[in-house]
Amino acid sequence: MSSNTASSSAATAGSGDSSAARKNSKRPKYSKFTQQELPACKPILTPGWVISTFLIVSVIFIPLGVISLFASQDVVEIVDRYDNDCIPAPARTNKVAYIQGGGDKACNRTLRVTKRMKQPIYVYYQLENFYQNHRRYVKSRSDSQLRSPKYENQISACKPEDDVGGQPIVPCGLVAWSLFNDTYTLSRNNTRLAVNKKGIAWKSDKEHKFGNRVFPKNFQKGNLTGGASLDPDIPLSEQEDLIVWMRTAALPTFRKLYGKIETDLEMGDTIHVTLQNNYNTYSFSGKKKLVLSTTSWLGGKNDFLGIAYLTVGGICFFLALAFTIMYLVKPRRLGDPSYLSWNRNPGGR
């Protein structure tokens, strides 16, 4: 890289000639800024620089990609789609009617652990084709009401789930109203696996966005019942399922944390899940999945980062190689004015 600091030789013009300066007080003062001569550096892309830059990028990126991929591979993930199977075969012609009907909707699922899973193991539910980012849905909440009992009546944004018979609903709005209400009970070898439901929400949400003196009121008391109900004696800051749900997902396919298993699962273990299939995703053919997953230092199972690193690193390596060959086969002198367009075809523009 050739560092090209602007010369300051033109400074002579500014000094001297005091007789003229006396006559004209508007005469500009000399400074590097006014003369546009601030030191600057303009990289010139010589073959050496270009090739080595690409090479360095590829040398850094390829190992990074490999490491990321390995980290992602280490994560053990069990995914079980249950929305279809948890409806008894006779009711499958009209799933919506089944889910909206009464009665026990218990369902048993069996999961196999294919690889040893170290604790903590996270239990998620995954919804697909569910638009938590729909404008009507996202806006239908009142953050001030959630924060403090003082603002209980700030429900204008919550329509149509804002009040019941003139009494404000706490928490109001479509987001809270549609709270997910499937429940899972896990057991291994007939012993119950404890799922810890504490500490699944963001700390900042619990401490700042959901007040510890705000209690649910009139919730799910309207004509339509959306999702789960809340215990009116527990403050919102302790209702972690609600807090997790109300942090709306940006994409229509999303996972939300249900709880944590704090024991290791061995390879070959069979896990029985007893779930209550309450939540209606059938009217819009959304999928429901139960996910058990460990984490690595890089997060959950996601190969994207590793693949991206490998791709960019690979392209850079290829380019470095190509430029090196071009440079060796057909070298060109740098800064040769005969290559300038007006020198190549004189007269032409």
Place this chain on the structure above:
Amino acid sequence: MKRFVYINDDEASNELCCDNRISNRKYTLWNFLPKNLWEQFSRFMNQYFLLIACLQLWSLITPVNPASTWGPLIFIFAVSASKEAWDDYHRYLSDKKANEKEVWIVKQGIKKHIQAQDIQVGNIVWLRENDEVPCDLVLLGTSDPQGVCYVETAALDGETDLKTRIIPSACVGIDLELLHKMKGVIECPIPDKDIRRFDANMRLFPPFIDNDVCSLTIKNTLLQSCYLRNTEWACGVSVYTGNQTKLGMSRGIAEPKLTAMDAMIDKLTGAIFVFQIVVVMVLGIAGNVWKDTEARKQWYVQYPEEAPWYELLVIPLRFELLCSIMIPISIKVSLDLVKGLYAKFIEWDVEMIDQETGTASYAANTAISEDLGQVEYILTDKTGTLTDNKMIFRRCCIGGIFYGNENGDALKDAQLLNAITSGSTDVIRFLTVMAICNTVIPVQSKAGDIVYKAQSQDEDALVIAAAKLHMVFVGKNANLLDIRFNGLTIRYEVLEILEFTSDRKRMSVVVKDCQSGKIILLSKGADESILPYACAGQQTRTIAEAVDHYAQLGLRTLCLAWRELEEDEYQEWSVKFKEASSVLVDREWRIAEVCQRLEHDLYILGVTAIEDRLQDGVPETIETLRKAGINFWMLTGDKQNTAIQIALSCNFISPEPKGQLLLIDGKTEDDVSRSLERVLLTMRITASEPKDVAFVIDGWALEIALKHHRKDFVDLAILSRTAICCRVTPSQKAQLVEILKSCDYRTLAIGDGGNDVRMIQQADIGVGISGREGLQAARAADYSIGRFRFLKRLILVHGRYSYNRTAFLSQYSFYKSLLICFIQIFFSFISGVSGTSLFNSVSLMAYNVFYTSIPVLVSVIDKDLSEASVMQHPQILFYCQAGRRLLYL
């Protein structure tokens, strides 16, 4: 359309006339807000942003907090408004200073001290030496017994010489005390802005009985903003006051110039707007369809079954608001800011300071710097622009004998000096014409030297040369001129001055030799306006040859002539002349006609040749700029031969065989038509050859060509990279600029004199040389520079950098707005096409203002190439000219 001004009459004060309050303000304190807002909202962009901001107040459709649009909008409006307010406040302050200046006026016969703003039309105003004239006055009396006073008109027309003003003949000899009691009426035209004309009449009331209606000209006036010099006191009656003065009327608001870049940005904005509408319509339809098919099934959204009538519009409007950030709201403010800085860089540049006079360059128009980088045609004046306008008398030809041919300096030619000592009649008459046929004022300096104050550099050169040849113009006392020749003082009385106009192209004086009482007419002028009037029997061939010979050397020539008049011939003519001088309508034309009657049968004395040197660095500048793909046209009022010589010496055209000059001439329509066709044909044939072809046309042929063969001439203009137009008038210069502009070329006009003003105002960029011919051109221009050679730096360095920076900045502004908008559009596909914003209001605003708008302003000091390499390869300017930095087409 006349106005009557009653001198010193408080009762008859005219309703139509305003007081002398000068107001250059655009706003008052009360109308500032509404008027400024109205002005800002007349721009389409602003109307659009206001509409968006208003829509955002409707919470059903707004994707973000309205503050994210209102904030920047109010900020931008506040910035523009405060800039206007600041400018207006300064105008107010300078007005106030002028308005509250104390002046002496006469009221009810008593001298009073009042503020300048209280002067009424008809008041008599008293001025002392070095006072500024507060309003337009008609002179009534001065301290000089002859009724003469001197004014400096620099603030009015930029000319730094002193001009004489005389009191009207009716007021001659009125006592100082009586001036207070003077009554009368002045019949003058309604206010106009012509500072060279004042065609009025005056009649005094008893006791100052004077039956004649006394005619008034501009010579009898003191115009606002002039200074009284070399005169103890003067007094006059105010005729125009306040904003109705000649200065006030000519102070128009110049039409704002739009750069090619601005036009392109406007077009881009329009295109993006269309794109936005398409996106909005597509997404709006998709959104409504999705809503009616999918969203009805999404029970958690609870779409109501019943919808208000405007339901269909809600989603499209939401997308309109989401996509409104596609058009960058900050682009205008950012561009204004950086453009201001470009102008400052031009003014600060120490390499563009004229070392001789210490004048820096000045950018009067801060908005068009990037146009400098896109110039395709430069139209230049010759005298004072390419040349130094420092006239030096070099050679002469008197009675067929050439002087100064051997050593190139007639002042040192022994032959001429001998002729003077021996007292050759022709030579002495020649010198007399040189010394007194002019409007020069000799001023005795304190050291005893004589300094000449001349309006034209030619006259100055002639008087100085005459003085060196022992014919010294010593003093001027009203109408009496004193000439010292060989220790002998000769006194002449000036009877009339037949002034120079660009139509007549000659000037004459009628003088009376005070010793012999002979009346003589002395004339000087261009050869074609003098030689046709030679007396019968005189051979003008040698004179014409001398003129050609000098012109080929690149010298300016003037023919001098002489005629003795009979007493009665003069008297008879004098009456007619007085008559013509007092006409109110077409006075100039009538005077020219009367002058013609006297200027005939002239005895041609000889020819003077004056050298006008090229400025430093002119050939190099033209060569470099030509390499950069800029075409040059030279427009001059000078003779064809002189123009061609200068053109050759400054690389304007190449000599044979590399270059070829094609002449278009002819006096009749057919001649010009044939000549034009021939040149056009040659031009087309040689277009493919690497040859410098230029055409030369004179004013007469140009007039015909523009009138009858405009299309052919336009074709020629497109083909020709170089042209020389000689003997053209100021309006023809402007017409030529107009023709090039109509072919979509970016033109730059550069000139230094009053005759270039129209061309400078007409061109896309006007550059004035702050030279010797006054500051008129520099005042009218967008940029004023001290020397022609600075043009290279102005275009290649400042113009090019400005263009590149503006191109980068506007591209970047569009890019960053489109980028964030595309994210929103893609997100809408996975959010049920419902118009959810991915970003919250604060992030959006921060992105627009803090992350992307402010940091990028640093690009204003970016340089892509060093100044040295641009100067070395001026061809790099092609990219700017083609506008390829903004649009890679």
